[in-house]
Amino acid sequence: MKISVNGRKRSYTGPAFKRLIDVLREDFGLTGTKEGCGEGECGACTVLLDGRPVASCLIPVEHAEGRKIETVESLAPGKALNPLQKSFLEEAASQCGICTPGVLLTAWSWVRAGGSADRQAIRRHLSGNLCRCTGYQSIVDAVVKTIKRRIR
Amino acid sequence: MKVLRPRSADEALRLFSENPLALPFSGGTDLMVAWNMGSLNGKPVLDLSAIREWIGIRKMPGGLAVGALTTHAELRDHPEIRRNFPLLAAACAAVGSVQIQNRGTLGGNIANASPAGDTFPALAVYEARVRTISRHGRRNIPFLHMFAGVKKTALNQTELIEAVELPFLHAKPARQVFRKVGTRAAQAISKTVAAGLVWLEKGGAIKEFRFALGSMAPTVRRLAAAEAFLKGRTPSSSAIETAAGLLTKDVHPIDDFRSTAEYRLEVSRNILRSFLGT
Numbered sequence: 215m216k217i218s219v220n221g222r223k224r225s226y227t228g229p230a231f232k233r234l235i236d237v238l239r240e241d242f243g244l245t246g247t248k249e250g251c252g253e254g255e256c257g258a259c260t261v262l263l264d265g266r267p268v269a270s271c272l273i274p275v276e277h278a279e280g281r282k283i284e285t286v287e288s289l290a291p292g293k294a295l296n297p298l299q300k301s302f303l304e305e306a307a308s309q310c311g312i313c314t315p316g317v318l319l320t321a322w323s324w325v326r327a328g329g330s331a332d333r334q335a336i337r338r339h340l341s342g343n344l345c346r347c348t349g350y351q352s353i354v355d356a357v358v359k360t361i362k363r364r365i366r
Numbered sequence: 367m368k369v370l371r372p373r374s375a376d377e378a379l380r381l382f383s384e385n386p387l388a389l390p391f392s393g394g395t396d397l398m399v400a401w402n403m404g405s406l407n408g409k410p411v412l413d414l415s416a417i418r419e420w421i422g423i424r425k426m427p428g429g430l431a432v433g434a435l436t437t438h439a440e441l442r443d444h445p446e447i448r449r450n451f452p453l454l455a456a457a458c459a460a461v462g463s464v465q466i467q468n469r470g471t472l473g474g475n476i477a478n479a480s481p482a483g484d485t486f487p488a489l490a491v492y493e494a495r496v497r498t499i500s501r502h503g504r505r506n507i508p509f510l511h512m513f514a515g516v517k518k519t520a521l522n523q524t525e526l527i528e529a530v531e532l533p534f535l536h537a538k539p540a541r542q543v544f545r546k547v548g549t550r551a552a553q554a555i556s557k558t559v560a561a562g563l564v565w566l567e568k569g570g571a572i573k574e575f576r577f578a579l580g581s582m583a584p585t586v587r588r589l590a591a592a593e594a595f596l597k598g599r600t601p602s603s604s605a606i607e608t609a610a611g612l613l614t615k616d617v618h619p620i621d622d623f624r625s626t627a628e629y630r631l632e633v634s635r636n637i638l639r640s641f642l643g644t
């Protein structure tokens with residue numbers, strides 16, 4: 215089957231029910247996607263499927279056939295960081311980092327779709343991404359900062 | 367593992383009759399958890415996700431038909447659902463998280479038949495019907511008859527859910543409520559989940575009252591006794607108190623690791639009180 219991953223066409227020939235997270239990490243070498251719980255609860259494994267955040271631990275790879283996947287590696291294809299990543303650095307919105315790829319992608323889907331800087335709405339959108347380190351304040355700060363910068 | 371992936375409803379029915387033990391699979395938000403734990407091993411899977419006809423929301427005479435594969439996210443955002451069935455849109459927005467809403471389907475939510483299914487109270491007060499399909503034909507099941515017990519539906523071995531039919535309300539309700547009470551806003555299984563609609567007479571008496579609760583019995587319940595009692599009455603505080611007292615005619619919550627029966631009852635009564643009170 216063919217899958218578009220980070221803008222590149224990839225082919226995959228293994229079992230249809232391998233989890234998308236495992237295909238990304240093992241077959242495609244994209245180890246930016248992390249596994250937390252493996253049960254859809256924590257959001258660490260979030261990737262974008264046709265632009266929308268989904269838990270890649272709950273997706274059989276055949277559901278990605280012919281569709282567009284974006285992983286955290288897509289945010290900074292060259293050397294330059296994505297504006298959201300820059301804000302994360304400035305606001306210290308990442309500590310241990312295990313949640314960060316998933317948080318970045320869920321937040322990026324919000325920023326890219328033109329989501330508002332309303333903190334409550336951002337928190338609601340991010341509520342499926344658990345972070346045990348930051349207490350979320352700095353994450354929300356970083357998202358708001360990115361949106362405000364883009365508006366100006 | 368054998369995986370069948372029909373591209374049409376006809377093909378799905380054919381494959382299902384050839385593989386009667388196959389497990390239907392839609393968004394996988396329930397089943398992948400089981401799969402990851404190794405408890406699906408060996409079972410053939412009938413992956414319905416590529417059946418285009420079952421995705422999306424269509425007009426039908428007197429209402430809307432929601433394809434079984436429609437996701438919670440689509441329902442949450444759909445203008446016709448938000449306008450005509452706002453309690454369902456609110457329920458879908460309360461399922462899991464954005465990630466779960468983007469994948470979980472309405473058909474899967476119903477077929478899973480959890481006592482805590484968050485869309486059920488809304489579907490119960492809207493008097494939805496579940497359209498099933500099998501090689502023997504179709505059935506149209508009133509929503510409250512869909513469930514036989516915890517994790518048990520009225521589906522027989524050969525049936526799949528094709529769509530959920532939502533009849534338009536005869537008139538705009540005077541008030542409506544959806545409330546989910548869980549430990550936190552996201553990813554929490556409901557301790558109680560409620561949906562209510564009320565229509566009033568010109569003089570303020572209750573013309574019609576519909577109220578349903580989830581997580582309060584093995585299956586979703588309409589409060590038949592309280593609904594009948596309030597019909598024709600003015601919602602005075604004593605009438606509301608009597609109605610709240612009638613809750614236990616229709617629901618009987620349990621103590622479990624998530625909450626206690628007493629808490630669930632009191633919170634549910636409070637939702638009813640604040641819905642009807644001024």
Ligand SMILES: Cc1cc2nc3c(=O)[nH]c(=O)nc-3n(C[C@H](O)[C@H](O)[C@H](O)COP(=O)(O)OP(=O)(O)OC[C@H]3O[C@@H](n4cnc5c(N)ncnc54)[C@H](O)[C@@H]3O)c2cc1C
Binds near residue numbers: 390472555
């Ligand atoms: C982290 C997490 C949080 C969750 N939070 C909530 C929540 O807050 N509220 C809530 O209500 N649910 C919640 N769920 C449960 C689940 O997401 C929903 O029930 C969802 O709607 C299931 O749909 P699905 O398409 O993913 O089902 P699947 O996993 O594909 O299937 C579920 C069941 O339905 C059967 N089935 C699927 N489609 C059909 C069909 N068309 N015909 C017949 N049988 C069918 C399957 O055989 C299976 O038994 C959560 C799940 C997770 C993992």
Ligand code: FES
Binds near residue numbers: 248259270271
């Ligand atoms: S690893 Fe997928 S949601 Fe936790």
Ligand code: FES
Binds near residue numbers: 307310313344345348
């Ligand atoms: S930075 Fe450690 S879990 Fe979020």
